[in-house]
Amino acid sequence: MRGKKRKYECRVFFDELSESDYVIKENGMTTIITPTCARCNRLFGVGEVEEVEKRGNIARMKINDLTSALNIYTNKQYIRNNTAEKRDFVAFSAILHAREGVGYFSVLAEEVEVVEENARNNWVLTTAKRTMERIELLRNRSFDWQSPAIAKDNAKKGAFMKAQEHYAICDDKLDELAKMAITAVNNVWQNHSKTMRAMILEILKNTKCMEHDKLINELMKKGFEEGWVEEAIDELIEGGRCYAPEAGMLEVVEG
Incomplete structure (x- = not known):
């Protein structure tokens, strides 16, 4: 097609x-x-x-x-x-x-x-x-x-x-239809987020340390949206899975 x-x-x-x-x-x-x-x-x-x-x-x-x-x-x-x-x-x-x-x-x-x-x-x-x-x-x-x-x-x-x-x-019916669309998008985000987090950790484990922008570009080449990659990185940092040893760099937390 x-x-x-x-x-x-x-x-x-x-x-x-x-x-x-x-x-x-x-x-x-x-x-x-x-x-x-x-x-x-x-x-x-x-x-x-x-x-x-x-x-x-x-x-x-x-x-x-x-x-x-x-x-x-x-x-x-x-x-x-x-x-x-x-x-x-x-x-x-x-x-x-x-x-x-x-x-x-x-x-x-x-x-x-x-x-x-x-x-x-x-x-x-x-x-x-x-x-x-x-x-x-x-x-x-x-x-x-x-x-x-x-x-x-x-x-x-x-x-x-x-x-x-x-x-x-009516408004209630339209609310139901809107909820259907929002739920579908949330499901996509959850699947994307889980996949992206796993890929980010794998890349960082293989490279030990990587430039923030370079990591984003690598994920974008695989079809992921830039904003979603940024959110996945933030989630990993907040969860203690990776950190920034210096400005503009990312490194995985071992262990």
Whole structure:
């Protein structure tokens, strides 16, 4: 999927998507409107594989994005070309197949690719940001985020108003959705923090002493955010696992 130009694909957490059962038809296509009013007929998702089941020419994969698990289906071409197994991370581009007036939908993946855990983490952070933006706009009863035309399109604006009524959107419901996004980000941070702390200690043990900035650069090359590396270093210093023998240097505490 890297480097390919794709049609617009929504990014929503699987937990929110699993609650989505408001379907409309526009331009001959069915579109799912989620509780935060994301418009979805295509989906881009990343998660950890929990199950893989092959039935003839079809493979069912159960993917977890840290909020919930989602079943996606793909064809025999994926089965031939990929060997994703439980505990792997995959990114997928899919069509959401639904019928107007029917809450059930299926996720038909056109592309599936095995990726690193960092890809899942980055997807979670981006999806959380977009989710929180939609929530804030819903609190303000604004429709501008979907496209500049929606605020001026009475039919589309009406569809979003009906979606809010359908999901009984209120401040308490929006708080629940915000908590879902925040919890996902916290889980990413906990995993990142644990991994970073272990890597920092390993690097310091091998080098005995290292420049603070050089250590940060080493971790950034592995895909970690600078701010998160700084926090992990601070936690290790506060926990007595490493210290600064002089300004700008770091050394592990032996023992």
